[in-house]
Amino acid sequence: MASIEKIDVVQDIYEENDRIALETKESLGKKGIFVINVMGSPGAGKTSCIINIIKNMPEENFYVIEGDIESEIDTMKLKELGINAIQINTNGVCHLDAPTVQNYTKKINIDKPGILFIENIGNLVCPAEFQIGEHIKMLICSTAEGSDKPYKYPLAFEKANIILLTKCDLKEFVDFDDDFFRKGVRGLNRKAPVFEVNAKNGEGFREVVEWIKKNR
Amino acid sequence: MASIEKIDVVQDIYEENDRIALETKESLGKKGIFVINVMGSPGAGKTSCIINIIKNMPEENFYVIEGDIESEIDTMKLKELGINAIQINTNGVCHLDAPTVQNYTKKINIDKPGILFIENIGNLVCPAEFQIGEHIKMLICSTAEGSDKPYKYPLAFEKANIILLTKCDLKEFVDFDDDFFRKGVRGLNRKAPVFEVNAKNGEGFREVVEWIKKNR
Numbered sequence: 530m531a532s533i534e535k536i537d538v539v540q541d542i543y544e545e546n547d548r549i550a551l552e553t554k555e556s557l558g559k560k561g562i563f564v565i566n567v568m569g570s571p572g573a574g575k576t577s578c579i580i581n582i583i584k585n586m587p588e589e590n591f592y593v594i595e596g597d598i599e600s601e602i603d604t605m606k607l608k609e610l611g612i613n614a615i616q617i618n619t620n621g622v623c624h625l626d627a628p629t630v631q632n633y634t635k636k637i638n639i640d641k642p643g644i645l646f647i648e649n650i651g652n653l654v655c656p657a658e659f660q661i662g663e664h665i666k667m668l669i670c671s672t673a674e675g676s677d678k679p680y681k682y683p684l685a686f687e688k689a690n691i692i693l694l695t696k697c698d699l700k701e702f703v704d705f706d707d708d709f710f711r712k713g714v715r716g717l718n719r720k721a722p723v724f725e726v727n728a729k730n731g732e733g734f735r736e737v738v739e740w741i742k743k744n745r
Numbered sequence: 746m747a748s749i750e751k752i753d754v755v756q757d758i759y760e761e762n763d764r765i766a767l768e769t770k771e772s773l774g775k776k777g778i779f780v781i782n783v784m785g786s787p788g789a790g791k792t793s794c795i796i797n798i799i800k801n802m803p804e805e806n807f808y809v810i811e812g813d814i815e816s817e818i819d820t821m822k823l824k825e826l827g828i829n830a831i832q833i834n835t836n837g838v839c840h841l842d843a844p845t846v847q848n849y850t851k852k853i854n855i856d857k858p859g860i861l862f863i864e865n866i867g868n869l870v871c872p873a874e875f876q877i878g879e880h881i882k883m884l885i886c887s888t889a890e891g892s893d894k895p896y897k898y899p900l901a902f903e904k905a906n907i908i909l910l911t912k913c914d915l916k917e918f919v920d921f922d923d924d925f926f927r928k929g930v931r932g933l934n935r936k937a938p939v940f941e942v943n944a945k946n947g948e949g950f951r952e953v954v955e956w957i958k959k960n961r
Contacts, residue, residue, distance in 0.1 A: 570787045570788065570890075571786045571894060572887075572889060572890025598870060598897060598898055598900075599896065599899055600896040600897050602893050602896060602897065621900065623839065623871050650870065651786070651869065651870075651897065651898070652839070652870050652871075653787045653867065653868070655870075655871070658837075673887065673889030673915065673919075674787050674889075677816070678788060680815065680818060681815060681816050681818065682787060699889065699915060699918060699919075702914065702918065703912075703915075
């Protein structure tokens with residue numbers, strides 16, 4: 530296969546993906562659904578952040594589509610809390626794409642306006658390349674991952690609309706360098722706010738919720 | 746493009762990759778080089794583990810090929826310690842592949858028998874799919890990522906020859922469930938040993954080094 534043909538194929542895939550993502554975003558938007566694409570490394574705390582946000586917005590309707598390579602661990606956790614959640618298992622695929630998500634938005638029972646979280650595969654690289662129908666991208670990054678992450682994985686930080694720095698209770702144990710982290714974020718993204726949170730005791734989530742209310 | 750043709754292309758890519766990986770492994774093996782493919786999530790502690798192993802084997806020659814999407818942060822860290830290291834920047838690509846690694850093994854000055862670490866891109870998904878010329882795969886997983894990682898990202902755990910559980914000093918702060926983690930690992934991989942380490946104070950690395958000496 531000549532390289533020019535390869536590029537064409539890749540471009541076609543992205544274009545088709547973006548077309549479907551726009552379709553999903555618009556059709557859900559018409560129903561009063563605000564879609565948040567939640568991205569981050571394995572174990573950054575994506576599900577815990579979703580749960581904390583939901584707890585801080587008791588007046589809102591929520592829907593969650595959980596993306597994982599395998600397992601239903603997070604979906605079970607959400608369902609136990611009475612949250613309307615369904616699971617996508619990608620069986621090896623490293624990111625969610627728009628056609629897959631569109632299928633699952635038809636399977637989850639969306640009957641009232643509200644917020645739909647789509648938790649992407651735990652991966653700080655590939656998910657940032659694909660729109661899936663979201664209104665905003667929420668990036669979850671934990672202090673335990675180290676303060677150099679914006680420098681090493683720039684695209685996810687560049688594309689984020691809001692950034693949650695999680696596990697802030699661990700800062701002192703992992704020598705987290707706040708200045709270095711924030712300088713890295715600002716070099717890539719001048720607009721996205723960075724909220725420091727602790728999902729264990731709920732610290733910082735009221736500010737996150739205020740931001741979502743203002744920006745939806 | 747018909748789906749059957751798509752599958753053929755993907756299969757060709759894997760086959761060509763594996764052919765080159767075998768070539769690299771054999772040609773480095775003849776020079777007395779033992780190649781370790783170091784995999785793990787962003788911020789799991791891959792570079793810190795490499796440094797701790799090197800410190801515990803003063804009699805050995807070491808070479809490091811550092812894979813990152815962007816930045817030279819880790820290579821600079823290694824060079825400051827006098828370690829022979831070069832950087833691969835993949836500019837967005839989410840894993841290392843055999844052709845890229847083969848190129849860089851020609852650029853690093855390998856003049857004596859020893860150990861070559863190839864630090865893969867921080868990603869618990871894609872790197873597990875590609876051989877790059879390694880004799881063994883070393884999986885680095887941090888307690889801060891949570892004890893459910895084997896269930897959610899099975900392939901990396903299945904393919905590992907040795908597993909290092911890092912940041913064990915954080916266990917009590919992150920409610921790490923040892924039994925759940927080890928049960929998950931053993932369900933996928935009956936052979937790979939799991940070593941608990943702490944890269945901050947060097948705990949656990951003598952046992953890792955003993956294992957490498959026995960298994961190289």
